Amino acid sequence: AEDGMRDTSVTGVQTCALPISVMAIATAASAALSAANAIQQGEASRKAAGYQAALADNEAIAARQQAEAGERQQRETARRRLSAQRTRVARGGVLAEEGSPLFVNASAAEQAEIEALDIRHAGEQRAGELRGQAALRRFRGETDARAGTLRAGTSLLDGVSRVARI
Numbered sequence: 001a002e003d004g005m006r007d008t009s010v011t012g013v014q015t016c017a018l019p020i021s022v023m024a025i026a027t028a029a030s031a032a033l034s035a036a037n038a039i040q041q042g043e044a045s046r047k048a049a050g051y052q053a054a055l056a057d058n059e060a061i062a063a064r065q066q067a068e069a070g071e072r073q074q075r076e077t078a079r080r081r082l083s084a085q086r087t088r089v090a091r092g093g094v095l096a097e098e099g100s101p102l103f104v105n106a107s108a109a110e111q112a113e114i115e116a117l118d119i120r121h122a123g124e125q126r127a128g129e130l131r132g133q134a135a136l137r138r139f140r141g142e143t144d145a146r147a148g149t150l151r152a153g154t155s156l157l158d159g160v161s162r163v164a165r166i
Contacts, residue, residue, distance in 0.1 A: 024163045031159020035152035042148015049141025053134040060130035067123015071116045078112030 082105060089101045 020166055024166045027162045027166065028159055031155050031162070034155035034159070038148045038151035038155055040148070042145040042151070045144035045148070046141035049137045049144065053137040053141070056130045056134035056137060060127040060134065063126040063130060064123050067120055067126070070119040070123065074112065074116040074119055078109070078116070082108055082112070 085108065086105065
């Protein structure tokens with residue numbers, strides 16, 4: 001009966017292995033396709049996460065560059081403001097290098113530096129957040145790829161189990 005032919009020595013029962021073989025092959029093929037699909041989904045998820053991570057990395061670079069430009073601009077604005085302040089004081093006949101004008105200039109310069117450093121800090125903080133998001137996205141992509149491989153193994157084991165029951 002293994003060759004799919006009728007066994008004439010068995011009376012009243014037709015034995016045929018062909019339908020069982022077809023079912024076993026179809027079940028195995030279905031399991032293999034499910035496994036391949038799971039791997040493909042995991043890899044697609046990994047690639048998408050990698051792309052999103054690269055975007056976050058680029059945003060981090062842009063945030064840092066923007067902060068650096070803001071810091072330079074703040075320093076230049078402060079330099080001009082202090083220069084104008086010294087000019088006004090000098091026009092009034094007061095020496096800007098001593099006494100109250102010196103303290104005012106020093107205080108203004110100190111405040112300007114604090115503002116410039118605040119701009120840098122905010123940019124670095126934003127860049128750090130974006131780098132963290134990028135790392136998290138990469139990790140998730142790798143996890144999704146591993147999960148796809150595990151789902152593939154599960155599909156194959158399930159298929160083997162179903163074939164064994166046929």
